[in-house]
Amino acid sequence: MDPSSTEREFGRILEESLNEIFIFDAVTLQFLQVNRGGRENLGMTIQELRELTPVDIKPHMTRESFEALIQPLRNGSQETLVFDTLHRRKNGSDYEVEVHLQLASFHDLPAFVATILDTTKRNQVANDLRVRNRAIESVGVGVVISDASQHDMPIIYCNHAFERITGYGTQEVIGRNCRFLQQDDRDQEARHTIRETLHSGEECRVLLRNYRKDGQLFWNDLLISPVKNSAGVVTHYVGLCNDLTQRIRAEVEKSDRETRLQAILNTAVEAIITIDEWGVCESLNPAAETMFGYSVKEVIGQNISMLMPSPYREEHDQYLQNYLRTGEKKIIGIGREVVGRRKSGEEFPMELSVSEVRLKETRLFTGMVRDVTELKHAQQQLIQAERLTALGEATARLAHESRNSLQRIQIAVETARLHCDEHQLLVDQLNSIENASDRLHALHEEVRNYAAPLNLEFEETTLAKVWRSAWSATQHLRQGRQVHLIEQIPTDQIYCRVDRFRFEQVFRNLFENALVACSDPVEIAISVTETHTPLGDKWRLSIQDNGVGLDEQQRRRVFEPFFTTKAKGTGLGMAIAQRIVEAHGGTISVGSGFLGSGQRNGAEFIIEISR
Structure with a gap:
C-alpha cells in the first residue's frame, strides 16, 4: 500500500474518532491538528485553534503549571501522562475531561498527542451515585443488598441503619445470607413467602421475627425487591428493613388494654x-x-x-x-x-x-344504666309493709275495743228475741241488727287478714292443681248455674314454687268476682304461656271472663283497698290478692280484656310469676 494513502487513511480515522484528539508542537505548544470531535466540542474551527495552545482552553492552568505537568514526558521519565482538567468552549462554558498525553513525532517534528475523554456524563453519574449512597446511608431504614449471581446470595452491602437495627457491623454481615438474623427461629410463614419470591424473582413484603446481635427479638418489616439487568435476569436483591418492634409492642399493649376493658364491660x-x-x-x-x-x-x-x-x-x-x-x-x-x-x-x-x-x-357519650325496677318494687313493698303494720296495729286496737261491744249487741239481740215472738216488726229489726253485727265482724276479720304479715310456706307444685282446688271451693256459688272453666294450657306441668294456700286464695278471689259479675252462661278462661325477660323465665297466666268487663275507673282502682263494685263486699279481696302475688315476687295487673278480633270480652287479669 502507498505510504501516502496509508497516512491519509490513518488521518481519516483520527478525524472520525469519537474521542477528541489534539496534536500540539512540543516547543511552542501551538495546536497543529485537532480532529472533528475536539473542534465541535470546543465550538472552534481549525484556524482558530492553530492560534491557541492547550493552556488557552484550560481556564485553571497557567503556562508554568502546564510546563511543570508535562515535564516528565519531556525528560522521558514517563511515557504517558493521564490527568483530569477542565476545557472551556468558545461560548465560555466548561466541561470536564480526562487527558491522555504522549510525546510523539508529527511530520518529523516533536509533538504532543492528547486523547481527550469528555467525562461530564461519567462524573455526573459518579456524583449521582455518591448522592444516592449518602442518601442510603442517612435514611432510617436498613438497606441490604445481596448478590443473586453468587451461591447462597451473600450480602454485599448494608447501610448504617442496618447496622444500628441489627447491632452487627458491616464486616460481620458481608458475605453472609440474610437468614442468619432469624437464628433458630425458623418456623415462620414469612420464610416460605420469601423462598417463593426468590424463586419467582418478584417483589414481596413480609413481617419477620429477627434477632439482634445481643439476641434481642425485633420485628422486621422487610421489603424485598429484585434488580434485573438488560436481559431481564435478576442480578441482585435489595432489602429494606424497618424495625416495627415499638409499634407492635404498642399495638399489643393497646390490644391488651382493650381486652381488659372489654372484659370489664362484658362482666x-x-x-x-x-x-x-x-x-x-x-x-x-x-x-x-x-x-x-x-x-x-x-x-x-x-x-x-x-x-x-x-x-x-x-x-x-x-x-x-x-x-x-x-x-x-x-x-x-x-x-x-x-x-x-x-x-x-x-x-x-x-x-x-x-x-x-x-x-x-x-x-x-357513655351512659351507665341501672334497672331499678326491683329497687322500686322493694321500696313500694317496704312502704306498703309500714302502712300495713300501722293498719294492723290500729285494727288490733279497734278489734279489741269493738269485740266486747259486738258481743253485748249479740247478747242483747238474743235476749230480745225471747220476748218478741208475736211482734214481727221487732223481729225484723233484730235480724237487721244481727246481720249488721255479722258484717262488721267480717270486716274486722278482712282488715286483720289484709294487715297481718304474710308468712309464706313455699313448695314445688303445679299451678293447675292450685287453681283447680280454688275452683272446687266455689262449688256453692256455682250450684244451679251454667258455669264453665276453660283451660287453654299446653300442659299440666306448670311447675313453680308457691304457697299453695295463699295462691289458692288469689284464684278463689278472681273466680268469685267473675261469678258475681257475669250472667249465665258464665265462661272463665285460663291460659298460660312461657315468657322470657331480662329478669328470668316466667309463667304468664291470663284469667278472663265473659262479663261486662271493667270501666276505666275500675281498671285504675281495682287493687285499691276498700274499693268494691259489689253490693256486699269489703273491697279488700283484690288488694289481698295483689299482696300475695307480689310476696311471691310476681305481678298481677288488669289485662286488655279484648278478643283477637278487637271485641271487648269481659274482665282480664294477668299474673306473672317466676318459674
Whole structure:
C-alpha cells in the first residue's frame, strides 16, 4: 500500500474518532491538528485553534503549571501522562475531561498527542451515585443488598441503619445470607413467602421475627425487591428493613388494654352504652342487651332514642344538640332517674349517669344504666309493709275495743228475741241488727287478714292443681248455674314454687268476682304461656271472663283497698290478692280484656310469676 494513502487513511480515522484528539508542537505548544470531535466540542474551527495552545482552553492552568505537568514526558521519565482538567468552549462554558498525553513525532517534528475523554456524563453519574449512597446511608431504614449471581446470595452491602437495627457491623454481615438474623427461629410463614419470591424473582413484603446481635427479638418489616439487568435476569436483591418492634409492642399493649376493658364491660352488671354526638349508638355491653332485649346488631348504628319511650324519644336529639351548642347540662355528669323502653315495649325505671369523652375531632357519650325496677318494687313493698303494720296495729286496737261491744249487741239481740215472738216488726229489726253485727265482724276479720304479715310456706307444685282446688271451693256459688272453666294450657306441668294456700286464695278471689259479675252462661278462661325477660323465665297466666268487663275507673282502682263494685263486699279481696302475688315476687295487673278480633270480652287479669 502507498505510504501516502496509508497516512491519509490513518488521518481519516483520527478525524472520525469519537474521542477528541489534539496534536500540539512540543516547543511552542501551538495546536497543529485537532480532529472533528475536539473542534465541535470546543465550538472552534481549525484556524482558530492553530492560534491557541492547550493552556488557552484550560481556564485553571497557567503556562508554568502546564510546563511543570508535562515535564516528565519531556525528560522521558514517563511515557504517558493521564490527568483530569477542565476545557472551556468558545461560548465560555466548561466541561470536564480526562487527558491522555504522549510525546510523539508529527511530520518529523516533536509533538504532543492528547486523547481527550469528555467525562461530564461519567462524573455526573459518579456524583449521582455518591448522592444516592449518602442518601442510603442517612435514611432510617436498613438497606441490604445481596448478590443473586453468587451461591447462597451473600450480602454485599448494608447501610448504617442496618447496622444500628441489627447491632452487627458491616464486616460481620458481608458475605453472609440474610437468614442468619432469624437464628433458630425458623418456623415462620414469612420464610416460605420469601423462598417463593426468590424463586419467582418478584417483589414481596413480609413481617419477620429477627434477632439482634445481643439476641434481642425485633420485628422486621422487610421489603424485598429484585434488580434485573438488560436481559431481564435478576442480578441482585435489595432489602429494606424497618424495625416495627415499638409499634407492635404498642399495638399489643393497646390490644391488651382493650381486652381488659372489654372484659370489664362484658362482666359489668350495669348496662353501658356509648353514643356519638349525633346520638347514634356505637357500642353496648351484654348487660345492656339483656336489659333492653335488643342484640348488639339491632342497636349499633341506630339512634339511642329507640331505647326511650315518648316523650323522651322525641326530645332526646334536641336536648343533645342544645348541649353541644350551649354547654348546658341536664344529665351529663349529674345522673338522674329516667324511664327506659325494652324491645317488648315494656317501660321500666332506670338510673342513668352520662359521661363525656372528647376526642380529636368528635365527642363520645357513655351512659351507665341501672334497672331499678326491683329497687322500686322493694321500696313500694317496704312502704306498703309500714302502712300495713300501722293498719294492723290500729285494727288490733279497734278489734279489741269493738269485740266486747259486738258481743253485748249479740247478747242483747238474743235476749230480745225471747220476748218478741208475736211482734214481727221487732223481729225484723233484730235480724237487721244481727246481720249488721255479722258484717262488721267480717270486716274486722278482712282488715286483720289484709294487715297481718304474710308468712309464706313455699313448695314445688303445679299451678293447675292450685287453681283447680280454688275452683272446687266455689262449688256453692256455682250450684244451679251454667258455669264453665276453660283451660287453654299446653300442659299440666306448670311447675313453680308457691304457697299453695295463699295462691289458692288469689284464684278463689278472681273466680268469685267473675261469678258475681257475669250472667249465665258464665265462661272463665285460663291460659298460660312461657315468657322470657331480662329478669328470668316466667309463667304468664291470663284469667278472663265473659262479663261486662271493667270501666276505666275500675281498671285504675281495682287493687285499691276498700274499693268494691259489689253490693256486699269489703273491697279488700283484690288488694289481698295483689299482696300475695307480689310476696311471691310476681305481678298481677288488669289485662286488655279484648278478643283477637278487637271485641271487648269481659274482665282480664294477668299474673306473672317466676318459674
